[in-house]
Amino acid sequence: MESPGGKPLKAVFVGALVLCLAAVWFFARPASVPGEDGAPAGEAPIAIAPPQGSPPPQPSRSAPPTTPSLPWPPAPQAPREEAITSDGIPIAPPRGEVTGPVHPHPITPQHQRIYAENRLVGALDGAMEVKDATGMRRLLDQYRREYPEDDNDLQDGYAVIADCLDHPGSASRGAAEHWLDAHNGSTLKRFVNRHCLDLE
Numbered sequence: 001m002e003s004p005g006g007k008p009l010k011a012v013f014v015g016a017l018v019l020c021l022a023a024v025w026f027f028a029r030p031a032s033v034p035g036e037d038g039a040p041a042g043e044a045p046i047a048i049a050p051p052q053g054s055p056p057p058q059p060s061r062s063a064p065p066t067t068p069s070l071p072w073p074p075a076p077q078a079p080r081e082e083a084i085t086s087d088g089i090p091i092a093p094p095r096g097e098v099t100g101p102v103h104p105h106p107i108t109p110q111h112q113r114i115y116a117e118n119r120l121v122g123a124l125d126g127a128m129e130v131k132d133a134t135g136m137r138r139l140l141d142q143y144r145r146e147y148p149e150d151d152n153d154l155q156d157g158y159a160v161i162a163d164c165l166d167h168p169g170s171a172s173r174g175a176a177e178h179w180l181d182a183h184n185g186s187t188l189k190r191f192v193n194r195h196c197l198d199l200e
Contacts, residue, residue, distance in 0.1 A: 089102060089103055090102050091103045092104055116146070117143075117147055120142065120146070120147075123139050124136055124139050124140065128158070128195070131195075132165075133162045133163075133165035136158060136161070136162040140155060140158050140162065143155055153186060154186070154187070156183075157183060157186055158188070160172070160175055160196065161188070161191055161195050161196065163175060164192075164195050172196060176196035176197060177197070179192060180193070
């Protein structure tokens with residue numbers, strides 16, 4: 001036995017179900033792609049000839065769409081050229097990250113000149129430590145000949161020390177004090193103090 005008011009409830013339920021099915025069918029069906037003129041896909045558009053005597057239609061002169069220039073992403077940089085040796089292994093760049101097997105960056109003549117100066121300075125230091133004034137003078141002559149610019153301002157300091165080793169006394173001591181006044185920041189200051197003024 002049916003409860004009173006059951007039929008209207010059934011009718012509402014059936015109506016809602018029909019509406020849901022219609023909505024599902026509408027949104028789930030494959031869309032037909034119309035042509036440019038609105039004709040359904042697959043049908044050729046109907047060409048309409050312009051009336052006799054009228055000028056042909058001009059193409060649209062709308063401006064082409066412009067793409068805004070954005071700062072991001074940055075433009076790719078040109079790849080850096082790598083120097084490759086005869087064995088196919090690249091030479092390491094002077095700066096930056098090194099990946100994989102590479103030959104060391106080449107030693108230039110400027111590098112070789114700096115290394116030779118460092119060797120001369122090391123030899124002068126060795127002769128000074130053993131108090132070999134004659135050896136210091138010989139090395140100092142070579143130093144002055146090969147490095148007349150004396151960028152590190154060392155040559156006069158070594159000459160003062162050699163004089164102090166050869167001729168200890170007031171004359172060499174006065175020359176050492178004068179040199180110290182003019183070269184207070186020199187790396188040779190402590191050696192002049194030690195060998196000329198007996199200060200540590």
